[in-house]
Amino acid sequence: MKQGPDLKRIEDNMRSGALAGHQFLGTDTRTLADIIHQDQLLLEPLGLTHHNIAERMRYFTDQATEHPGPVFVDGKFRVEREEHKGGILCPFADNVQASKSITQVTNTETGETVTWSDLNIHLIAEHGFYEGHGAPFRVDPAKYAEVLEIKV
Amino acid sequence: MTVLFTVLSLSVLATILAAIVVLADNRLNNYGICTIDINDGARSLQVNGGSSLLSSLASQKVFIPSACGGKATCGLCKVTLVESAGPVLPTEEPYISEEEREAGVRLSCQVKVKHDLKIRIPEELFNIKQYRTRVSEIKPLTHDIKQFRFELLEPQTIDFKAGQYVQVDSKPYDKVKESVSRAYSISSVPSDRNHIELIIRLVPGGICTTFLHQHLKEGDEITFAGPFGQFYLHEGGDELIFIAGGSGLAPIRSLVLDILEKNLDKKMKFFFGAVRKRDLYYVDFFRDLEKRYENFQYIPALSGATPEDEWDGEEGLITDVVARHVPDAVNRQAYLCGSPGMINACVQVLTKIGFGRDAIFFDEF
Numbered sequence: 257m258k259q260g261p262d263l264k265r266i267e268d269n270m271r272s273g274a275l276a277g278h279q280f281l282g283t284d285t286r287t288l289a290d291i292i293h294q295d296q297l298l299l300e301p302l303g304l305t306h307h308n309i310a311e312r313m314r315y316f317t318d319q320a321t322e323h324p325g326p327v328f329v330d331g332k333f334r335v336e337r338e339e340h341k342g343g344i345l346c347p348f349a350d351n352v353q354a355s356k357s358i359t360q361v362t363n364t365e366t367g368e369t370v371t372w373s374d375l376n377i378h379l380i381a382e383h384g385f386y387e388g389h390g391a392p393f394r395v396d397p398a399k400y401a402e403v404l405e406i407k408v
Numbered sequence: 409m410t411v412l413f414t415v416l417s418l419s420v421l422a423t424i425l426a427a428i429v430v431l432a433d434n435r436l437n438n439y440g441i442c443t444i445d446i447n448d449g450a451r452s453l454q455v456n457g458g459s460s461l462l463s464s465l466a467s468q469k470v471f472i473p474s475a476c477g478g479k480a481t482c483g484l485c486k487v488t489l490v491e492s493a494g495p496v497l498p499t500e501e502p503y504i505s506e507e508e509r510e511a512g513v514r515l516s517c518q519v520k521v522k523h524d525l526k527i528r529i530p531e532e533l534f535n536i537k538q539y540r541t542r543v544s545e546i547k548p549l550t551h552d553i554k555q556f557r558f559e560l561l562e563p564q565t566i567d568f569k570a571g572q573y574v575q576v577d578s579k580p581y582d583k584v585k586e587s588v589s590r591a592y593s594i595s596s597v598p599s600d601r602n603h604i605e606l607i608i609r610l611v612p613g614g615i616c617t618t619f620l621h622q623h624l625k626e627g628d629e630i631t632f633a634g635p636f637g638q639f640y641l642h643e644g645g646d647e648l649i650f651i652a653g654g655s656g657l658a659p660i661r662s663l664v665l666d667i668l669e670k671n672l673d674k675k676m677k678f679f680f681g682a683v684r685k686r687d688l689y690y691v692d693f694f695r696d697l698e699k700r701y702e703n704f705q706y707i708p709a710l711s712g713a714t715p716e717d718e719w720d721g722e723e724g725l726i727t728d729v730v731a732r733h734v735p736d737a738v739n740r741q742a743y744l745c746g747s748p749g750m751i752n753a754c755v756q757v758l759t760k761i762g763f764g765r766d767a768i769f770f771d772e773f
């Protein structure tokens with residue numbers, strides 16, 4: 257997919273490590289435009305939108321924030337929040353910043369776990385960006401849908 | 409022939425335009441030497457214009473507190489501009505109250521020095537120094553927390569109050585091209601003036617903690633600036649309630665050791681909250697203090713103990729544990745250090761118990 261100068265600048269900024277030690281793109285050599293586009297293609301067969309995924313993530317993060325310590329949600333999801341001081345800026349230069357805190361959800365029926373930072377919710381909702389392969393918070397859209405049992 | 413002429417013409421035109429852009433950029437972004445007047449002439453600095461006020465001041469050894477290293481995500485680097493330097497930027501708005509805006513308060517990391525400036529900063533910031541240090545020991549404390557001991561090389565001594573913090577400068581590593589500085593509380597006792605110790609938790613993806621945990625080695629040299637912060641022992645309070653989680657143990661350790669060393673007439677209760685046993689550290693250290701000093705009590709608590717933990721201590725959220733052990737606020741002060749969520753929850757519980765806001769202390773970063 258063709259990448260415009262704005263996205264190229266954002267990709268360069270991500271790869272420089274100026275905003276986060278893991279550079280958001282991990283070991284992924286695809287362009288930022290390709291990463292976003294190919295994740296969009298992964299999402300379409302599921303009949304879901306980025307907002308569906310982000311809303312579900314926010315639901316669990318809110319539950320963990322309201323009930324500190326490990327908490328069981330809806331009888332099957334073990335949710336744990338690891339709070340970290342400080343904030344991190346959205347690499348898409350939209351002046352949005354999120355805390356560095358992390359949410360981990362385990363579906364106890366399947367034993368599968370997904371982990372995200374507060375910023376990932378914004379990155380997915382507003383930019384359709386799930387990070388690059390090899391990045392610590394990279395999770396395929398289908399994996400989110402499966403573990404968090406996201407249905408249309 | 410026409411095609412060739414057209415291509416050549418366009419190439420020449422593009423070159424001329426590029427040259428104009430470069431010249432304009434040099435001219436428009438060259439602000440020359442600017443003067444920064446601090447506190448009505450107390451200090452006057454000459455700096456090259458074009459950089460942020462925060463970094464311009466740091467280049468002249470005037471260090472403003474900043475936990476995020478100039479990314480407008482901590483809101484700590486406030487200074488007062490006597491004359492306006494333009495409107496408050498959207499990046500600053502979350503941190504600047506209406507009152508502060510009217511008083512001319514800005515985040516120094518977001519103000520670009522383009523002309524002479526007059527600013528006001530707290531006098532004590534003139535005492536902040538930059539220290540060159542050597543890492544003398546790195547000790548893992550838990551799966552994601554390490555303790556770092558630094559020997560001071562230049563200057564060789566530091567004076568700080570127990571509870572204060574320093575701003576450590578990272579170095580470029582892997583693909584990270586920039587150095588950043590981040591705030592970490594000192595965990596050692598102020599009487600050891602030739603060293604400081606820091607307790608630092610690895611933040612996944614964090615630029616500075618990744619550098620410290622995965623790239624810094626014993627024997628390496630790094631720099632920090634400090635000491636900063638108002639989180640130190642304040643007047644009053646016969647009994648001190650210390651509450652910490654994670655690496656928040658650091659300044660509490662410094663405070664407890666300082667109080668015991670100075671033999672101050674204070675009772676102390678230290679509540680440390682963790683999820684599982686593997687998140688606890690310095691348990692033997694504080695248990696030993698408890699045995700040696702009657703006025704010190706250590707109360708670790710787990711919020712998510714599993715049978716494998718074989719835990720027979722306090723269980724539940726640290727706020728619930730505090731509520732069980734602290735009956736009222738009479739002659740008590742509370743010192744908190746941990747995640748924002750933990751601090752908010754503790755402030756709520758302490759307020760319910762009867763603590764006034766002036767008897768609860770914590771760092772804002």
